[in-house]
């Protein structure tokens with residue numbers, strides 16, 4: 001997986017917990033010798049080991065941790081690829097266009113990059129389904145990213161995100177809809 005995801009996981013652990021937690025996490029995952037940087041691609045197994053042990057250390061489930069980490073990732077991902085984002089896009093538009101813009105760009109940058117396939121069906125202006133497909137089984141990260149996008153676009157009180165299948169299969173269906181603002 002893309003080194004950026006690892007460097008952001010490191011920053012997430014350092015800011016939500018502290019630096020010594022990150023060092024301890026590397027030790028228990030047997031990865032103390034690895035120095036993650038954004039220019040390289042690392043084995044997926046490293047990510048599973050880090051998230052699995054981080055979940056144990058924090059008392060969260062791996063799905064909950066993936067969701068929280070997905071939310072945290074969004075501002076940095078948006079910043080890195082902002083040139084591909086149209087100014088009029090909001091949460092649902094971003095989701096609808098990720099496959100053909102951001103994830104397409106990621107795939108073209110490195111042969112080993114393999115973001116998930118996201119098949120998006122926009123059922124109406126206020127509702128869509130995401131069919132997530134990836135051998136990595138990180139649907140919970142996708143759920144977190146959608147929540148993070150809603151926060152990023154100031155729509156957190158209007159966007160409802162509901163996985164309609166188990167979050168950790170190779171195929172995950174996520175229902176996203178926009179409801180009128182509460183205020």
Ligand code: HEM
Nearest residue numbers: 001002077081098102113114115116134136138141142145
């Ligand atoms: C600003 C928009 C986005 C950018 C720049 C972006 C970028 C990336 C990058 C760089 C990776 C790592 C790929 C690899 O290592 O091979 C990735 C993976 C991933 N992306 Fe995105 N992404 C964006 C939006 C989304 C959205 C909207 C979703 C879901 C609704 C999503 C779901 C995921 C998931 C779950 C992964 C983990 C890998 C996997 O499950 O196979 N991304 N993305």
